[in-house]
Amino acid sequence: MGRIAGPLDDVAGDAGHIGHPPRMGFFTDTSVCIGCKACEVACKEWNAIPEDGLTFTGMSYDNTQGLGADTWRHVAFIEQRKPLGLQDPGVEHGSYDAYDGVDVLGMASEAAARGGDGDRGELRWLMASDVCKHCTHAACLDVCPTGSLFRTEYGTVVVQEDICNGCGYCVPACPYGVIDQREDDGRVWKCTMCYDRISDGREPACAKACPTDSIQYGPLDELRERAAARVEQLHDAGVDDARLYGDDPGDGVGGDGAFFLLLDEPEAYGLPPDPVVTTRDLPSMWRHAGVAALTLLGGMAAAYAAGRRR
Amino acid sequence: MRAYVVSLLKAWWGDAATEDNDFRFDYLPRLTGSHSTYETALAQIDGACKGYFLMGENPAVGSANAKVQRLGMANLEWLVVRDFSLIESATWWKDGPEIETGEMRTEDVGTEVFFFPAAAHTEKSGSFTNTNRTLQWHHAAVEPDGDARSDLWFMYHLGRIIRERLAGSTDERDRPVLDLTWDYPVEGPLDEPSAEAVLAEINGYGPDGAHLSTYDQLKDDGSTSCGCWIYCGVHADGVNQAARRKPGSEQDWIAAEWAWSWPSNRRVLYNRASADPDGEPWSERKALVWWDGERGRWTGHDVPDFKADKAPSYTPPHGARGPDAIAGNDPFILQADGKGWLFAPAGLVDGPMPTHYEPQDSPFDNPLYGHSRNPARQVFSREHNRFHPSGSDPGADVYPYVVTTYRLTEHFTAGGMSRWSPYLAELQPEFFCEVSPELAAERDLEHGGWATIVTARNAVEARVMVTDRMAPLRVQGRTLHQIGLPYHWGPNGYTTGDAANELSAIALDPNVHIQEVKALTADIRPGRRPRGPGLPGLVRAYRRRAGIDQDTGLEV
Numbered sequence A: 001m002g003r004i005a006g007p008l009d010d011v012a013g014d015a016g017h018i019g020h021p022p023r024m025g026f027f028t029d030t031s032v033c034i035g036c037k038a039c040e041v042a043c044k045e046w047n048a049i050p051e052d053g054l055t056f057t058g059m060s061y062d063n064t065q066g067l068g069a070d071t072w073r074h075v076a077f078i079e080q081r082k083p084l085g086l087q088d089p090g091v092e093h094g095s096y097d098a099y100d101g102v103d104v105l106g107m108a109s110e111a112a113a114r115g116g117d118g119d120r121g122e123l124r125w126l127m128a129s130d131v132c133k134h135c136t137h138a139a140c141l142d143v144c145p146t147g148s149l150f151r152t153e154y155g156t157v158v159v160q161e162d163i164c165n166g167c168g169y170c171v172p173a174c175p176y177g178v179i180d181q182r183e184d185d186g187r188v189w190k191c192t193m194c195y196d197r198i199s200d201g202r203e204p205a206c207a208k209a210c211p212t213d214s215i216q217y218g219p220l221d222e223l224r225e226r227a228a229a230r231v232e233q234l235h236d237a238g239v240d241d242a243r244l245y246g247d248d249p250g251d252g253v254g255g256d257g258a259f260f261l262l263l264d265e266p267e268a269y270g271l272p273p274d275p276v277v278t279t280r281d282l283p284s285m286w287r288h289a290g291v292a293a294l295t296l297l298g299g300m301a302a303a304y305a306a307g308r309r310r
Numbered sequence B: 001m002r003a004y005v006v007s008l009l010k011a012w013w014g015d016a017a018t019e020d021n022d023f024r025f026d027y028l029p030r031l032t033g034s035h036s037t038y039e040t041a042l043a044q045i046d047g048a049c050k051g052y053f054l055m056g057e058n059p060a061v062g063s064a065n066a067k068v069q070r071l072g073m074a075n076l077e078w079l080v081v082r083d084f085s086l087i088e089s090a091t092w093w094k095d096g097p098e099i100e101t102g103e104m105r106t107e108d109v110g111t112e113v114f115f116f117p118a119a120a121h122t123e124k125s126g127s128f129t130n131t132n133r134t135l136q137w138h139h140a141a142v143e144p145d146g147d148a149r150s151d152l153w154f155m156y157h158l159g160r161i162i163r164e165r166l167a168g169s170t171d172e173r174d175r176p177v178l179d180l181t182w183d184y185p186v187e188g189p190l191d192e193p194s195a196e197a198v199l200a201e202i203n204g205y206g207p208d209g210a211h212l213s214t215y216d217q218l219k220d221d222g223s224t225s226c227g228c229w230i231y232c233g234v235h236a237d238g239v240n241q242a243a244r245r246k247p248g249s250e251q252d253w254i255a256a257e258w259a260w261s262w263p264s265n266r267r268v269l270y271n272r273a274s275a276d277p278d279g280e281p282w283s284e285r286k287a288l289v290w291w292d293g294e295r296g297r298w299t300g301h302d303v304p305d306f307k308a309d310k311a312p313s314y315t316p317p318h319g320a321r322g323p324d325a326i327a328g329n330d331p332f333i334l335q336a337d338g339k340g341w342l343f344a345p346a347g348l349v350d351g352p353m354p355t356h357y358e359p360q361d362s363p364f365d366n367p368l369y370g371h372s373r374n375p376a377r378q379v380f381s382r383e384h385n386r387f388h389p390s391g392s393d394p395g396a397d398v399y400p401y402v403v404t405t406y407r408l409t410e411h412f413t414a415g416g417m418s419r420w421s422p423y424l425a426e427l428q429p430e431f432f433c434e435v436s437p438e439l440a441a442e443r444d445l446e447h448g449g450w451a452t453i454v455t456a457r458n459a460v461e462a463r464v465m466v467t468d469r470m471a472p473l474r475v476q477g478r479t480l481h482q483i484g485l486p487y488h489w490g491p492n493g494y495t496t497g498d499a500a501n502e503l504s505a506i507a508l509d510p511n512v513h514i515q516e517v518k519a520l521t522a523d524i525r526p527g528r529r530p531r532g533p534g535l536p537g538l539v540r541a542y543r544r545r546a547g548i549d550q551d552t553g554l555e556v
């Protein structure tokens, strides 16, 4: 078995694929997302995922709430009283009167008294399409006892529904809370990065449907370059809070195969700030477990011996 | 003009249309008044309109004053609804809002309602024409399910059956139907009429039976036929030009060989304006057409929207008429003087200058004029279509807030195509109202809770979305709150909710009869609306409090 922590250049090769294609991934540039949810619908259509609940959440326009067994793309909507670059949000009406302009004509009533406290000057509406990160070190895959979860030749992580036995070990293992069990059949489901489509030379359904190219699919190396340039471009345009998330091979999961450009801290989007592959400490955990087991055995033996003495 | 009309009559009545009988001009039905959709609904209530076809429309929730729409349909002799699902316009007689309130009883409804399931665009061939005038052909991918059929199938076979019934009739009034050219080839297991044959007929034929390629070829002597002059050329050379799909990478950015635009495959109207008075492009990058002095012709990436050989230097001689009176530097050739107009001395019912009037129901007086509302607007005061006092009129404060209606990405207009789709329904699962934190505080509205919104027409309930995106306005020295309502819902479907159009009134602009649903006044209160007779009771109580009668809001 391959490495389970730290930077890893050839993730598919590490998993035993020989002569494999370049690692493919997603760069989701949330700064251009318009929140149309075409990605969510395209994913459900392509993968025949069931509808999973008609709940009005009140979380802005996000009635999906999060990734799960029946939601493999999730568009978060976040409303904040913060500026977005140099944009004028146009929601501060308290400090001027809508009819001041016509007063110029000298025809309006004189009642154009100014007022308002002006404390609502800023507004931004962030939209971000979340997805399985296709981690370099994927804890879900590490803990899967059946081999249902596997690393593809594209370096992506896929679960095979005909092999999954529903043990559910992968669910708590995922540091992002992505993979999930379907209630009615117990098996786990998540984004396959459209393994069936990319194997056929097509881009994944969500990326294909995205009208703004917020979701970009391609060789991970290229995407990382493009993403770095985009962050720079945004910084130059005064969007100082633009940053990448999941692009760093040195992070706790060895970098994500699906990474993001965010406009705020990851927590604002419901993403963990510092994800760590949950199996990183497995070797030392097994050592501790081994000691514990021996101790337990020793205790049992002692108890047995004591029992015999009676 | 005569060439267009004669060619149209030839397309419809073929050999029966001759010079001697004025090309059967008298077969055309006469306008008996305004037949706008809203006046039609009122004519139904008045008993003047007795039958109604609804094809892909859902007025029972999608048109302004949904109650008036339903009451109109309830007074028909027959109603035909063709849609994908049992939309509200097909079921109001058994489970509509008036049944629930007791205002209507199924056994009293005399309307005979026919529902025909409709085929989706993937199940039929035809064209999409968007507002950019480009016709894009789509080919049927699968046969429709069950009894679902295309609109073309329905109209063609309905006509065929009617003509069979009338065959042999000697009654003069049956002639227009019996003389129609109604001979389209049918194909496939469902006898689907050939959509392309219809397109070819609309495109038109010359005296030799050849497909026409431009409307310049149309004649007023009956030797040409053309179902609609603006589409002439869509089937040039016998080729379905709307079905062209040459990739963008294989042609220039105008993409003239992708589908087809009316008229004449012109992509940008008035494109003469992209060139300066001398005929040179204002911008190389955005150049559309330009004057080629050597050849003495307009040319360019796009099809020039200008007389091909009229030089930029052309000045009309004194007394010139029609197109000859338009100078070589006047791009707006459909205006009598070729100029773009802000001052519109003709053609509009109101005008001639753009100006500001308050909406029909407004919390404010018009600061520009003594008249608050457009004096030329169309208002219809009826028992179920009453208006609010506005501005400084007594009672205006009973409906102190402004409602605006709009759409969500996840749903499509009246919801017939989206509310029944689980993947879309789950994304926006309930009707909601959007209010500012300030209005929520003022009216005790709880985020995620329920609110009831009331006008003189009706009251609806909606989940509450408190959001900074709704901002209070400062108008004439006081704070004005707005309520945002996405209008897609109705009582049927996979996701259900009240229809925002219960609240709106039939108040129309005088030129194109568009309903005023972007700004109206209302009250909002916490909690759900009453059920049963309590609902009209609540609406009546508000009206009484505001002192509303048949004359309210009719003043100019």
Ligand code: SF4
Binding pocket: A132, A133, A134, A135, A137, A138, A139, A140, A141, A157, A173, A174, A175, A176, A177, A178, A179, A190
């Ligand atoms: S995000 Fe979770 S489910 Fe996706 S590959 Fe990483 S560990 Fe597995």
Ligand code: SF4
Binding pocket: A042, A043, A044, A046, A047, A072, A073, A131, A190, A191, A192, A193, A194, A195, A204, A205, A206, A207
């Ligand atoms: S890659 Fe495919 S499976 Fe994954 S989110 Fe996109 S559409 Fe869904």
Ligand code: SF4
Binding pocket: A032, A033, A034, A035, A036, A037, A038, A039, A040, A075, A127, A128, A129, A206, A209, A210, A211, A212, A213, A214, A215
């Ligand atoms: S399809 Fe693209 S733009 Fe639309 S919500 Fe998804 S990521 Fe955003």
